[in-house]
Amino acid sequence: MGFAELMDLFTLVICTYLFAISVRGKTGITLINSSITEPLLSPSAGQQTETKRTSLYGKASVLDLVTFSWMTPLFVIGYKKPLDKNDVPDIDERDYADLLSDSFKRILADVEHRHGLSTLSIYRAMFLFIRRKAILNAVFAILCACASYVGPSLINDLVKFLGGERKNGLQKGYLLAVAFLSAKVVETIAERQWIFGAQRLGMRLRAALISHIYQKGLRLSCG
16 A cells, blocks of 8 residues: 555545534534623623723814824823723714714715716715815925925035035024924924825715715615
């Protein structure tokens, strides 16, 4: 009997054993901890009550929004211990899915009333829904782009100053240093606000569209 025949015989024995187990319907394995059979949404699974969590972004001041220091309390907690769901603050009330859905529904109804029902209605409603935030993000993008050109435009003056051309003394050097630093600060703040605003805008639009599509699907399935 060769090696191939031995492997076939071994496989036949294993398959016969597994077939016998499947016929019996029992594996012989017992579960000691029965907690895994509890429903995932059962209150006894976590023994934790859902508490109202305040929104750090919603109560932040203008300076906190500019510097993103409204996230400092969350970083402090995360530095001390691993974060759980009760440590993560809630989103701003203006970003709730039900409020965004109602706002988008009103805008879409107004667009359909003015221009009639067409394929372009949803695109007009999307544009009207995001236009204010989109304009603000565009301002930050333009500001970031303009600030990024300050350094290259002043680099020749900096090279001349470092080369010994100092007609106005050290005052020009101080002015160049302040200009470089100010431009980089403005560029960094504008870029961070632009990226954060774009992500928040996408989240708001996605929440409104998903809710609208889901409600539309419910009406079609019921009809």
